[in-house]
Amino acid sequence: MKTPLSPREEYLSAIKRRKTAVLAVQLVIVISFVALWELMTAKGIMDPFIFSSPSRMLDMLVVMAQSDLLWHILITVLETVTGFLLGVVLGLIIAIGLWFSPFANSVAAPFLVVLNSLPKIALGPVIIVWAGAGAASIIVMAVAISLIVTVLELSGGFVATDKKLLITLQSFGADKKQIFTKLVMPYNIPVLFGSLKVNIGLSLVGVIAGEFLVSKAGLGYLIVYAGQVFRMDLVMMSVIILGVIAFAMYWAVNLVRQIVERKINHDT
Amino acid sequence: MNTFLSVDNIQMIYQTPTEETEAVRNVSFAVEKGQFISLVGPSGCGKSTLLSAIAGLTKQQRGTITLEGTDVMQCRDKIGYMFQTDNLLPWRSIYKNVVLGLEIQKKLTKENLEYADTLLQRYDLWQFRDSYPNRLSGGMRQRVALIRTLALKPELLLLDEAFSALDYQTRVKVSGDVYEILRKENKTLVMVTHDIPEAVTMSDRVIVLSKRPAVVQKTVDIDFGGGMRNPAAVRTDPRFQLYFNHIWKELT
Numbered sequence: 192m193k194t195p196l197s198p199r200e201e202y203l204s205a206i207k208r209r210k211t212a213v214l215a216v217q218l219v220i221v222i223s224f225v226a227l228w229e230l231m232t233a234k235g236i237m238d239p240f241i242f243s244s245p246s247r248m249l250d251m252l253v254v255m256a257q258s259d260l261l262w263h264i265l266i267t268v269l270e271t272v273t274g275f276l277l278g279v280v281l282g283l284i285i286a287i288g289l290w291f292s293p294f295a296n297s298v299a300a301p302f303l304v305v306l307n308s309l310p311k312i313a314l315g316p317v318i319i320v321w322a323g324a325g326a327a328s329i330i331v332m333a334v335a336i337s338l339i340v341t342v343l344e345l346s347g348g349f350v351a352t353d354k355k356l357l358i359t360l361q362s363f364g365a366d367k368k369q370i371f372t373k374l375v376m377p378y379n380i381p382v383l384f385g386s387l388k389v390n391i392g393l394s395l396v397g398v399i400a401g402e403f404l405v406s407k408a409g410l411g412y413l414i415v416y417a418g419q420v421f422r423m424d425l426v427m428m429s430v431i432i433l434g435v436i437a438f439a440m441y442w443a444v445n446l447v448r449q450i451v452e453r454k455i456n457h458d459t
Numbered sequence: 460m461n462t463f464l465s466v467d468n469i470q471m472i473y474q475t476p477t478e479e480t481e482a483v484r485n486v487s488f489a490v491e492k493g494q495f496i497s498l499v500g501p502s503g504c505g506k507s508t509l510l511s512a513i514a515g516l517t518k519q520q521r522g523t524i525t526l527e528g529t530d531v532m533q534c535r536d537k538i539g540y541m542f543q544t545d546n547l548l549p550w551r552s553i554y555k556n557v558v559l560g561l562e563i564q565k566k567l568t569k570e571n572l573e574y575a576d577t578l579l580q581r582y583d584l585w586q587f588r589d590s591y592p593n594r595l596s597g598g599m600r601q602r603v604a605l606i607r608t609l610a611l612k613p614e615l616l617l618l619d620e621a622f623s624a625l626d627y628q629t630r631v632k633v634s635g636d637v638y639e640i641l642r643k644e645n646k647t648l649v650m651v652t653h654d655i656p657e658a659v660t661m662s663d664r665v666i667v668l669s670k671r672p673a674v675v676q677k678t679v680d681i682d683f684g685g686g687m688r689n690p691a692a693v694r695t696d697p698r699f700q701l702y703f704n705h706i707w708k709e710l711t
Contacts, residue, residue: 355542355544355546356546356548358516358542358546359540359542359546360559360563361516362514362516362539362540363559363560363563363564363611364535364536364563364564365563369563373548373559373562373563374548377548377550380550452550455550456550456551456552456591
């Protein structure tokens with residue numbers, strides 16, 4: 192006879208069941224979408240020349256994998272990761288500077304709002320002239336798109352740190368540096384990682400836009416080339432690879448978050 | 460006895476772009492070493508503002524506040540401050556929260572760490588030292604906050620409505636614990652409260668402040684006889700009701 196589960200085991204088992212159910216539904220959605228797409232193009236309801244199809248994309252992937260697909264992926268990943276890291280590091284440094292100087296924060300506020308609203312893609316020609324028609328321009332474009340958002344989100348989070356906790360540290364005689372390292376930064380870890388997740392998408396937008404403009408390699412280059420010669424299989428395949436890259440970066444950010452949180456619980 | 464804390468003719472004014480508000484006007488009182496004093500008054504009368512000036516966190520416009528003759532701004536390390544909420548850092552373990560003040564003041568000496576350990580053991584929190592604040596009840600968290608303050612060995616303790624966020628039962632229990640701990644550690648206490656029973660049961664003297672701008676309206680000496688008392692038990696003492704009525708009349 193099966194032993195009845197303890198309340199604890201029942202609770203843990205319910206969590207596991209829910210996780211499995213969510214994953215199963217996600218898989219069903221993806222498989223149904225792919226199957227429906229394949230079926231509709233096979234039956235001629237959708238034109239595969241315009242919409243491509245999963246089987247045609249798979250064929251294209253096999254062909255491209257034997258050619259230079261990996262090279263294009265590598266270029267895009269390198270540009271995205273470089274742009275992403277530069278955007279985060281510069282954004283963090285600027286946000287820290289603005290927190291340490293409320294006067295500078297007040298001066299910078301309207302400029303940041305205007306820069307955030309500006310469509311950075313409009314700066315494309317200027318960036319190309321300044322940084323040259325190569326990878327540097329693409330990385331600058333990625334940084335331009337993600338930097339201001341990072342600064343705004345982080346400096347907003349720093350300023351919104353719980354005032355009661357702030358006064359508590361002040362009552363111990365903490366100086367500004369101590370308040371930042373022991374309270375403001377650890378308090379804003381969720382804000383930082385929230386901003387990193389948004390930046391993955393923004394950096395990819397910057398890189399692809401940059402590759403549209405100047406590149407001779409990368410997934411953005413492939414998409415532009417394939418679009419011009421009506422190779423929709425290649426366009427769709429590149430878009431799906433971009434999705435996989437975004438997912439991998441999202442997963443990596445989550446992993447780093449876990450490590451940082453563990454470190455904070457030990458060291459701050 | 461000599462005066463330990465002297466608050467002399469204090470005036471405090473808040474400035475905002477639209478107006479100027481006088482929060483405290485000409486308040487004076489003296490506290491002897493080891494005495495427990497309560498400040499009571501209507502909501503928003505300036506009690507907490509006054510306490511924050513005694514802590515050296517805000518500067519008064521006029522008057523002086525001294526601790527054993529020295530301006531409080533120069534001896535902030537002798538003053539401990541406890542707030543309405545425990546204000547523990549959720550990402551730090553109980554132990555790391557307790558030593559936070561020591562870290563900030565760069566006093567992580569062997570002797571101080573041993574004292575922090577002793578406090579955790581003495582007040583039944585040792586077994587929770589590696590837990591995080593979210594695992595503890597409100598009363599326990601407030602005890603941790605008190606130990607964090609005591610670990611710095613302050614001579615003067617300031618409590619700003621330190622129990623008001625707790626439910627009534629816990630509040631009576633924790634205020635009793637805090638009273639006992641502070642008496643045993645031979646500390647001097649100035650507390651702000653809007654709870655008259657709390658003020659009467661825990662203090663040697665209650666200072667009644669008027670509505671804003673706060674002035675000292677009345678000073679009531681509390682005497683239940685003997686030294687150490689049990690704040691929960693004295694609520695049934697006939698003198699408790701007399702003190703309560705006296706202060707209540709002043710406030711209404």
